Amino acid sequence: MNTFVVYTTGPNSVCLYIDNCRFPNRSAKSCDFGKTWDYDHIGEQGFCDGEYLIRLRLSHYPSQGEILSDFINVGDLITENPIKPVFLLKDIQVKSDADLPPGTGIQLFLRGGSTPAYDSETWDSWKPMKEYRKMAGTENEWRFFQWKAILTTKKGLQTPSLEKVTITANIDITEVTGKQPSADVLKNRNIIRGYYNYAYQPYDDNRLKHLREYFRLD
Numbered sequence: 001m002n003t004f005v006v007y008t009t010g011p012n013s014v015c016l017y018i019d020n021c022r023f024p025n026r027s028a029k030s031c032d033f034g035k036t037w038d039y040d041h042i043g044e045q046g047f048c049d050g051e052y053l054i055r056l057r058l059s060h061y062p063s064q065g066e067i068l069s070d071f072i073n074v075g076d077l078i079t080e081n082p083i084k085p086v087f088l089l090k091d092i093q094v095k096s097d098a099d100l101p102p103g104t105g106i107q108l109f110l111r112g113g114s115t116p117a118y119d120s121e122t123w124d125s126w127k128p129m130k131e132y133r134k135m136a137g138t139e140n141e142w143r144f145f146q147w148k149a150i151l152t153t154k155k156g157l158q159t160p161s162l163e164k165v166t167i168t169a170n171i172d173i174t175e176v177t178g179k180q181p182s183a184d185v186l187k188n189r190n191i192i193r194g195y196y197n198y199a200y201q202p203y204d205d206n207r208l209k210h211l212r213e214y215f216r217l218d
Contacts, residue, residue, distance in 0.1 A: 004054060018043055020050040027052040060156035067149040067162060071117055074143055077169050089142045091134045091170035096149060097163045104153045104160040112138070112145030116191075 008014045018027075027050065028037035040049050074092075075084030094108050110132050113123030124138050126148060131137055147167075151160045201208055212218050 004056075006054070017053040018048045018050045019053055020048055022049060024051070061153055061159040063153060063156075065151045067151065069147045069165070071144050071146055072167075073116070074112075074145065074169065074171065077167065078171060078173065086174040088172040088174070089135065089169060090172055092132065092142070092145065093168045094129050094147045095166045095168070097166070099161040099163065101155075101158040101160070103155045104151070104158055106160050106162060107150045107152075109148040109150065110145060111148075112142035113140045114143050116144055118146070 006014060006016065025039055027042055028039040029042045029046070030037045038046070042048050042050065042052065073084070074089050075087065078085060078087060089112075092110065092112075094110065096106055096108060098106050100106065108129040109126045110129045111118070111124055111126045112132075113119065115122040122140055124132075124140055124142075127137065129147075135142065147165065149162055149165070151162065153159050
């Protein structure tokens with residue numbers, strides 16, 4: 001458990017915001033110079049049971065972080081036309097151009113599948129890029145894919161810097177005899193598919209019930 005001492009000198013005053021909650025119950029106040037501590041009555045008048053809020057800014061890099069690409073349509077590597085040809089992805093590689101100070105590193109991962117967004121039923125899971133060379137170990141047809149870069153450092157004052165990512169693919173385009181399909185697309189807006197799941201608070205949650213009653217939201 002860390003201890004942070006917040007104090008002021010002279011006639012100046014300091015103000016700490018309080019989150020009025022019961023848990024995790026780690027903030028306390030002492031009125032006898034630290035001999036005893038009260039965890040249930042904090043604030044200027046001692047009427048709050050909550051947590052003091054202090055934002056700390058440390059000029060250190062975390063030991064690990066990740067960069068995720070958008071979902072990439074393999075067909076976009078062939079043509080910008082909205083209608084893609086019939087193809088078979090035979091190999092894919094992702095190369096990074098990066099600045100790597102001593103003690104830092106970058107590792108690339110891939111996953112792909114047949115649907116425009118990730119689904120455990122239609123996509124293969126994350127693996128280091130080299131394990132998917134020549135599509136080895138794939139169980140699904142890759143029409144879409146996504147890359148991920150894991151950035152690591154052993155020194156808090158140094159970080160790798162990812163400058164550029166280059167994608168190289170070996171794609172077999174199938175020649176289809178007969179008339180090629182075509183379409184005129186008007187006001188075709190981009191479909192945004194996020195890869196972070198958003199958790200919605202249940203309607204019957206006690207906190208929401210309290211808010212609705214207290215502020216008469218119903």
